[in-house]
Amino acid sequence: MIAFLLAQTIAITGGTVYPVSGPKIDNATVLIRDGRIAAVGTNVAIPAGATRIDAAGKWVTPGLIDGAGNMGLREISAVQNTNEGTLRGNEVAAAFNVAEGINPASTLIPVTRIEGVTTTLAVPGGDLIWGQAVLIDLDGTTIEAMVAKSPVAIVADLSEGAKSAGGGSRAGVAQRLRRVFDDANEYSRRRTDYTRAQMQALSASAADLNALLPVLRGQLPLIVVANRRSDIETALRIAREYKLRLILAGAAEGWTIADKIAAAGVPALVQPMDNIPGYDALGVRYENAGLLAKAGVKVSLLETQTENSRNLRQQAGNAVAYGMTWEQALRGVTLTPAETFGVGRDYGSLEAGKVANVVVWTGDPFEFSTGVEHVFIRGKEIPLRSRQTELMERYKTLPPRY
């Protein structure tokens, strides 16, 4: 028993530690015990028998959190039978929780985590209301072992992509969303009438309306995809009307009304390298993340391409190149998404008591020259192997060794 406990104790020593919750600490120790961070600092007593990881000359940060994608829900996007993220045939899929669609054996998971991304949001896709997003740690043989929080939020779409669910008009989308919210409140007030079929037909199923009640009570955030300025303003308006805890996703033209978003206290999920103009957002630009952060918006940075979620650090580096401070960007891939997704007490920084998702890097995590030396998820060291490293080993010298 003692041996077992000691095996769970890991001391990462001598590195430059970026706790995110506070300033960097040179030559510090991060002590991990039983899956949690036990201590961080320069005067940490290392228990006898602890596994020591020498991180001298290395950088130590929290594991990165990508608040986007379909990790576990999609093996190959173009192969339909490997996709689990969308509930077809229901435009108001509020009750659709993606957790049981997650495949813990997905090959994308090792590919992603060995490059320092330890936690991702598994986001459904859909029409008007997509369903419930779930936060997962990228280790575990069962769904239960992976889920960090479920649900994190319900996801709705006010962008161009939702127009067909609104009869082809943005106004229709907004009106339909309000009607669904009103019906959810009506359903909540008159459950007995509903059961006795003494109500007019509602705009969504009882299960979906019921699932929206935590959102309407302010207990569960609503992530709203909106990119055009007017769509962001519609999201802010609806959030005010229904007293919602709003999280903006996309927010491509957010920089044009950054002060307004900041004043509303609404956090934003932004992909920094988006800058291709479309009719959904002609004003999209690289500087968006930096300008939003400067105005005081809590900005989480995204890599939306599931299979390349590992490029989150490149997104962050580019956010810095185009105006974010380095500290804002690091926070934007760690503590800010943790707080935004309601797990700030357990994730996103290196502090005693938090879940031990820790990465040891050879240098600045945003630089291409930097490699990953160690990854810990929930205090367990992850072998730096994936299907891709194995393919590389097989073909490193030709002809291959079969």
Place this chain on the structure above:
Amino acid sequence: MVILCAAGCASAGARAAQAPAPAARSASTDSTSVDRAQYPSTYKRHPNPPVVIRNATIMTATGQEIQGGSILFRDGRIVAVGTTVAAPADAVVVDGTGKWVTPGVIDTHSHLGVYSAPSTAAESDGNEATNPVTAEVWAEHSFWPQDPQIPLAIAGGVTTIQALPGSANLIGGRSAVIKLVPARSVQEMKFPGARYGLKMACGENPKRVYQNRGPSTRMGNMAGYRAAYIQAEQYRRRWDKWNKDHTGDAPQRDLRMESLAEVLRGNIFVQNHCYRADEMVQMLDLAHEFGFKIRSFHHAVEAYKIADILAREGTAVSIWADWWGFKQEAMDGIHENAALVQQAGGRPVIHSDSESGIQRLNQEAAKAMYSGRRAGIQITRDQALRWFTANPAWVLGLDSIVGTLEPGKMADVVLWSADPLSVYARALQVYNDGWLVYDRNDPAHQPKTDFSIGQQP
């Protein structure tokens, strides 16, 4: 040297890829279309003063990284590169202290102008998906010079692209080699003297698009290429004979066959979208059967599995640093692809196939280089630089004209804010043929397309 005749040589160079035309004859009243200029480049170098960039780190793509270096270019041509460069009195002096200089970035695989922004059906002009073989279509006839994505690519340091038809078809049509300069017509952007490429595509895309009419299988794909080239062999023979003896009526022109006959003559380069190693080997067999070369495989996520074969064949690979997994045939992509191809003596190119990725080919090359190094493959900085400069120039047949910083080469030059292999580097100035087409700190040199005027907040 082609630079000497940027405008004058344009039509002659372009015509080189236009046979079946006979040796140029003066157009007379009885001449026919085949005797006349075929959509020539009207590109003209923009007049500009000489420029000298001083005290920069100059990465030449010829093996040198010169600290405290200077580069002088005038009349569109690089005059001198080194630590002591004398500049004429009228030269514009740019302080390169703390900055880096590289050749202009070249992308062998772009759909700018043919899949323009905003992405709408109205501007979806990249796939003539009406027949599996459409060698008769030319990307330049779709190309929209006002695509607002063009200035974004320029701001990423890109000076030359190959605009390709899409990959719906077995044989998708001719590519256009384009200089990224503001212009009213594609003719004003066509790289003078550049050859055409012919887009061919393997695998999933053609068999998916044509599953109802065929090909619907990979073996159907192969049969489709072979049938087309068998027909082209006959067409070529007929025209070559007529071009030689001019007896009787000229054969009937067939645009589809003209493109394929030019491949058989070696005048048009095959640019082959192909993901899987085994399919690339099939395509090499096809090329052997008909006696042509595949200049570059494109996407080639499994190139590392046959790096030795590719090196032996002299076929380049235009690849991504890390795209994988978005379709079945892309499942085996790995970070070390470019490095392993380089190690085997092959010719890797980092391409984009993306309006977004084209803006940071330097970053993608850096990613691929450092991934290789971490796997123990010692890629040099110069090799990584060549992945997005000199090697793509070779794929386009322009390596004697662009792709390196050497006296006599076209003055396609980028000034970077930092080491271009760093995530934090941004292109500060971009010179295309000596013309300052982009300056990050000067709105007067930030091109804007017509589309963007009055549109963006």
